[in-house]
Amino acid sequence: MKYLLPLLALLPTLAVPAPAWAALDQAAYVSLAASVLRVEAPRQRGGFSLGSAVALESDKVVTNCHVTRDATAIHILRGGLRYPARWQASDIGRDLCLLDVPGLGAQPVALGRAAELTIGQPVTALGYTGGMGIQNSTGAVIQLHRHDGSRVIQSSNFFNSGASGGGLFDDDGRLVGILTFRLRGGESHYFAAPVEWVAQMLADAQRGSFRQVMPLDSQQLPYWQTHPASQPRFLQAAVLVRNDRWPELEALARDWLRAEPDDTEPRQLLATALARQGRADEAGAVLERARVTPIPSPAPSASTTR
Template sequence: MNKSVTVLLSTIWVHCFFSSVALASPSSDMVDALNAQVLRVQVKHNNGSQGLGSAVVIAKSQVVTNCHVVKDAHDVSVMVNGVPHVATGVKADWHHDLCILTVAKLDAPIAKMGASKNLQYETPVFTIGYPDKTTEPVNTFGVVKGIFPMDDSVVIRATSPFRLGASGGGVFDDTGTLVGIITLKSRGNQAHYYYMPVEWVQALMDKPAQVLGAKTEKPFWAAMDKERPYFMQVVQPCVSQDWKSLLTVSLEWVSHEPNTAESWFYLAMAEYETKAYEKATEHFNKALSLNEGHRQATEYLSKINEKTASARVAINQLALLD
């Protein structure tokens, strides 16, 4: 990955809370088989620099990667058993940061695609990619922690970590089905990790291929703050503990996406932090009504119960003193 992409990715902030990781446990035979479906990508850019990434085999002579991996490239190849195979064309969805490369005579097993929008919170997942300069695939494990509806599918957040160079690799569920494409992470030691859905990949497969180096566009996650999806707009006020700003953004989010659990969750969080516990309780419950597996909403409701119970005890003690 080139330096400009590294800087761009580093501008995306972490969310304001972190959850424990429950690990998926696929068999070693399954992991070995899936590793062969993910390939290393080598890129030569127009400015003379070189970059690295990952890609998933999705059809005969076709692999999918992130567009930011192949941006401004004049030569792209994927490695199969140490042998480079040159990409001759690209199907690009720059807005969603997904590019399908045409690689003639590619001999590698094809990944089975699932349905990202059918994922549930806490679903075990694991990633396969080629971070840094490694020549062997690296596996990481975690669970789904965020599902954000967008453009007829969902953007996925999970706790399975990855490093630069893994962009374009795959995220699989514990049945070995491809459910997402590694794309970006927030900065910091407690980074959050985001994946693009397979539905966007499937839609892109029907588009015509272009030559490499065709016109590029910025992905949605690189837009100005107010033009980003709401699930990205809430991050900065959350990190900076600017609860009034979080309340403003969340109210707007709820008005535009009233059937999204996350919009109600962030609204309730802002209300909780401003001690509007009655409203927070109502809206955490609303989030749970839309997604009963939203563990963080349940955790906040427990905190509210503890606070209100403590307040009742204090009031009773004062009454006894009187």
């Protein structure tokens, strides 16, 4: 996180109507809460890392690699008992680690699809925020960022340290994302890895990608913790927005739009850059061509933490 902390700011987002929060009913919440578990991982350099995990099978859970990357052992807490993870499959770049936990006996969640989400759709986050008891947060999808073959979900659901690795669920109780990192300073700075990455990882693990639990490669970082120049465009854009570097944002957005002409996000960013340079007519034309909702002015700068 050493690069993100001083650099990220709020991304411009689509203006969406305030949704009527469709919180899960009590029965659905109780059922899902039993499938979102606490992670404890003693670290190689001392101390513990605390996080959350979601049950995909009775003996397999998924969490974030930034929770377990320095772990000499990993334990999953369920029903007052601590179960050791014996094997781990990791995708550090996507910040996802799959754990094999013999005897866990957890109730698996149903998998949805991040690709089927829509802007403004209600979602519920479940995780051990603060490392204590499980907490839920209702919110909505703010943006869907194309990255690595799927969509990173940006939502307004509050979560904090300890909830990393928890679940983001649609209003049918299906897992759509894994809570991963957040940006300080507003109600829409929460990001989740798409469940499509999880499903792909689970399929790969069935083909023998599990390894004994041990500290992971300390030189490799998740995409959101890498040097700014190596981050995906939607994170690079945040730096330019925060620093009011509108000509550079315009250049980035135009390059992005040439590379991905069917993606609405660079078009939104281009319109923002043009408007902030006093070129409202050009900004309006960009939006009109895409028939997208005008973008609100960028919010104040924000810093980042997980």
